[in-house]
Amino acid sequence: MTQTTHLEPVFSLKNVSVNYGFSKAIESVSFELKRGQALGLIGANGAGKTSSIRALLGMLKIKQGEINILGEKKCTPDVLKKLGFAPEEATPPEYLTAKEYLQFLAKLKTNDPIQNRNQIEEFLNWFELDPNKLVRKYSKGMKRRLVLAQAFLGKPELIILDEPLNGLDPLMIQKLREKLKDYRNQGTSILYSSHILSELENTCTDVVMMHRGSVILKDTVQNLVKEYGGVEKAFAVQVEGK
Amino acid sequence: MVFLILIFSSIVHYAGLKLLNHLTLSIQGVVSVIGPKESVYTAVFIQLFTALSISAVYGVWIAPYAHRGERSVLTHVLPINKIKFSICYVICCSLLLLINALVMIGSFAGVFGISALEKAIFPWGLLLKAFAFQTLCLDVVMLGLALSSLIFGQVATFFIGGTSLFVLQILGTVARLFRESTPPSLLSGKGLLVLIYEKLPPIGDFIFDFKEVMTGGKVTLEHISLWLVWLVILNLLFWFKVRYPSQARSTEA
Numbered sequence: 001m002t003q004t005t006h007l008e009p010v011f012s013l014k015n016v017s018v019n020y021g022f023s024k025a026i027e028s029v030s031f032e033l034k035r036g037q038a039l040g041l042i043g044a045n046g047a048g049k050t051s052s053i054r055a056l057l058g059m060l061k062i063k064q065g066e067i068n069i070l071g072e073k074k075c076t077p078d079v080l081k082k083l084g085f086a087p088e089e090a091t092p093p094e095y096l097t098a099k100e101y102l103q104f105l106a107k108l109k110t111n112d113p114i115q116n117r118n119q120i121e122e123f124l125n126w127f128e129l130d131p132n133k134l135v136r137k138y139s140k141g142m143k144r145r146l147v148l149a150q151a152f153l154g155k156p157e158l159i160i161l162d163e164p165l166n167g168l169d170p171l172m173i174q175k176l177r178e179k180l181k182d183y184r185n186q187g188t189s190i191l192y193s194s195h196i197l198s199e200l201e202n203t204c205t206d207v208v209m210m211h212r213g214s215v216i217l218k219d220t221v222q223n224l225v226k227e228y229g230g231v232e233k234a235f236a237v238q239v240e241g242k
Numbered sequence: 243m244v245f246l247i248l249i250f251s252s253i254v255h256y257a258g259l260k261l262l263n264h265l266t267l268s269i270q271g272v273v274s275v276i277g278p279k280e281s282v283y284t285a286v287f288i289q290l291f292t293a294l295s296i297s298a299v300y301g302v303w304i305a306p307y308a309h310r311g312e313r314s315v316l317t318h319v320l321p322i323n324k325i326k327f328s329i330c331y332v333i334c335c336s337l338l339l340l341i342n343a344l345v346m347i348g349s350f351a352g353v354f355g356i357s358a359l360e361k362a363i364f365p366w367g368l369l370l371k372a373f374a375f376q377t378l379c380l381d382v383v384m385l386g387l388a389l390s391s392l393i394f395g396q397v398a399t400f401f402i403g404g405t406s407l408f409v410l411q412i413l414g415t416v417a418r419l420f421r422e423s424t425p426p427s428l429l430s431g432k433g434l435l436v437l438i439y440e441k442l443p444p445i446g447d448f449i450f451d452f453k454e455v456m457t458g459g460k461v462t463l464e465h466i467s468l469w470l471v472w473l474v475i476l477n478l479l480f481w482f483k484v485r486y487p488s489q490a491r492s493t494e495a
Contacts, residue, residue, distance in 0.1 A: 078321070
């Protein structure tokens with residue numbers, strides 16, 4: 001398996017199209033994420049953000065196009081070991097405790113039991129998770145935090161977050177922002193899909209804007225702030241023409 | 243799951259065998275009790291019922307659990323080769339069926355005494371063959387139900403599964419009648435039905451084949467091959483289904 005160098009993108013989608021039955025989900029979508037970059041994926045409901053992420057992760061059969069993720073053409077188990085993903089809607093197995101679930105995942109991702117143990121203890125404290133409570137007794141917010149915690153396990157080269165702020169309180173949002181900054185400083189690349197455009201401005205370096213299954217804008221956050229006055233205003237102009 | 247199976251299986255086997263042990267037969271004034279030697283086959287068929295229940299529950303609810311609804315996404319991104327899921331479920335189901343069989347043997351010994359397990363009374367060789375054959379068949383049933391559960395949902399599968407087993411049993415009997423009378427003609431509707439049935443897992447012949455094994459006979463190579471082929475096919479179909487869990491836009495709860 002090839003290692004991605006600092007010059008190669010961490011992932012790339014080239015002219016990727018996906019259908020749900022006979023209806024188009026995304027069409028000729030192309031974008032990439034470079035190493036160390038934090039890419040914001042924005043768009044209205046049904047724009048194709050989640051479909052793009054799922055196509056990238058191999059959860060959808062692509063109709064056409066090419067995908068490259070961490071040097072491979074598809075998401076193999078080796079790729080998944082180096083990747084962290086927090087989906088928008090997800091429920092961890094309900095008959096495990098948070099600790100058991102994280103331990104199970106950590107064993108799959110790395111062979112270092114000491115690192116795993118330390119990291120799990122750190123995450124349980126940091127994400128404020130009760131280690132001995134069954135997941136089915138968790139509140140919605142706690143389940144969300146557990147889903148986020150598992151995305152950071154191991155030493156991921158790429159973290160993909162789909163609407164990570166859903167169900168989080170402002171304090172946890174702040175903590176998540178700091179966590180993402182830490183990981184970026186260590187070389188992890190981030191793909192961040194969210195409706196909360198102001199948060200993307202704080203977290204991301206680049207933005208890809210989608211509308212009705214296609215990419216309509218790709219630019220840096222800096223340029224969007226300079227040209228439009230912010231990501232939110234850029235979105236309004238591009239999508240609604242205001 | 244193991245704990246529940248132990249309880250369920252123990253109750254059914256022990257109660258069934260205990261009841262059998264208390265029965266007496268009166269034929270033309272001669273009264274006799276049903277002893278351990280006569281009870282073995284009843285015990286095995288009670289075990290068959292519990293084994294079918296276990297594989298049905300496993301197939302409809304347990305195997306698809308991690309691959310349904312909001313759990314499917316997190317399961318998909320586990321760094322595990324997807325084909326290992328179905329293989330793992332087959333192995334786990336087989337182990338549960340083994341536990342069930344051991345419970346049957348334990349219940350038998352509990353009702354009739356340890357001496358009832360001696361070779362003269364308890365047909366160990368035949369039972370081992372029967373369990374092996376049963377495990378193969380019930381693993382296929384389990385995978386079929388699991389696949390149906392992922393595609394159609396659990397409630398629909400409960401009805402589809404029950405109906406399919408019933409229909410296949412009828413077809414199995416019809417096929418046997420046809421095979422014994424005249425060779426089926428391709429132009430005949432019933433003959434075509436039999437031809438189709440002969441390519442499906444021979445569920446309708448299962449009871450006949452199982453009885454054959456228990457009485458020292460052999461299952462035809464054709465039937466064993468069909469079960470093995472369908473085990474492979476259903477493994478691959480299950481792998482394909484979990485490989486692409488998101489082909490529908492919305493996910494179930």
